[in-house]
Amino acid sequence: MAFYSAVNIDGKRWKNLNRGTDKWFYDPRLDESLQLGDELYGNEPVPGKNYFDRGHLVRRLDPVWGNEDIAELANDDTFHWTNCSPQYKGFNQGQDLWQGLENYILYNTDEEDVKASVFNGPIFADDDEEHRGTKIPQAYWKLVVVADSNKLYSSAYIVSQKQYAKNIPFEELPIGNHNNFQVSVAKLEQLTGLRFSENVRNADVRIGNDEDLELQNFSDIDHPRRSTAARAAVSGYN
Numbered sequence: 090m091a092f093y094s095a096v097n098i099d100g101k102r103w104k105n106l107n108r109g110t111d112k113w114f115y116d117p118r119l120d121e122s123l124q125l126g127d128e129l130y131g132n133e134p135v136p137g138k139n140y141f142d143r144g145h146l147v148r149r150l151d152p153v154w155g156n157e158d159i160a161e162l163a164n165d166d167t168f169h170w171t172n173c174s175p176q177y178k179g180f181n182q183g184q185d186l187w188q189g190l191e192n193y194i195l196y197n198t199d200e201e202d203v204k205a206s207v208f209n210g211p212i213f214a215d216d217d218e219e220h221r222g223t224k225i226p227q228a229y230w231k232l233v234v235v236a237d238s239n240k241l242y243s244s245a246y247i248v249s250q251k252q253y254a255k256n257i258p259f260e261e262l263p264i265g266n267h268n269n270f271q272v273s274v275a276k277l278e279q280l281t282g283l284r285f286s287e288n289v290r291n292a293d294v295r296i297g298n299d300e301d302l303e304l305q306n307f308s309d310i311d312h313p314r315r316s317t318a319a320r321a322a323v324s325g326y327n
Contacts, residue, residue, distance in 0.1 A: 091210065093281070094172055095206065096151045096207050098151050098206075111143070113126070113127075129141065129220070141175035141220070144173065144176030145167055148167070149168075175223065205236070206234045208231070210229065210230055212228040212230055229248050230280065231248070232244070233246075243285075243294070244310070244311070245295075246272070247270045269304040270303060270304060271295065275290065
């Protein structure tokens with residue numbers, strides 16, 4: 090599965106395309122043997138039950154902007170296996186977890202017509218448990234870089250699916266209030282081994298703050314470019 094992914098969002102030119110029938114494709118740039126496909130997600134031993142969703146790293150709607158043809162191509166392009174990562178359904182679809190954070194980001198870039206670059210990926214760990222021969226990441230990360238009024242802002246997040254990625258197969262467990270964090274870019278670099286550019290590190294809204302910020306709802310997010318009114322507008326995603 091992908092180590093990381095990246096996408097640009099243009100809120101002013103964004104389009105809302107309906108989701109059709111999901112069909113995933115092998116990426117022609119890589120040998121198929123290097124891509125994880127339906128051998129993980131399909132034909133589970135329990136009939137009619139898949140433990141993990143085919144989770145998008147780049148969110149389907151993020152690159153859907155520009156003219157109609159380009160927007161549709163971008164939509165389809167997100168359905169390559171290289172953009173897929175195993176996410177438990179309660180994590181992938183939960184409005185207070187991964188999908189909720191994605192909606193929060195897209196809602197604000199669309200409403201405010203700003204441009205953003207979003208980086209995503211799994212956090213791999215030595216103690217990740219295997220499911221059908223594949224190690225399942227216990228957490229995912231997201232880094233958002235926004236250009237607004239000629240100023241750059243960056244913010245980093247970690248969202249956990251640890252309760253679902255351990256002791257597989259698992260029960261329906263509540264995610265709890267303290268599995269979502271806003272972290273510094275420096276902390277994210279330590280966890281992933283990635284190195285972001287100096288301008289992204291310098292634009293970090295939590296630069297110099299070593300303490301992780303627990304997120305119980307999206308109004309907790311530390312982002313100085315967002316006004317109080319705009320924070321209130323997204324409270325529906327709590």
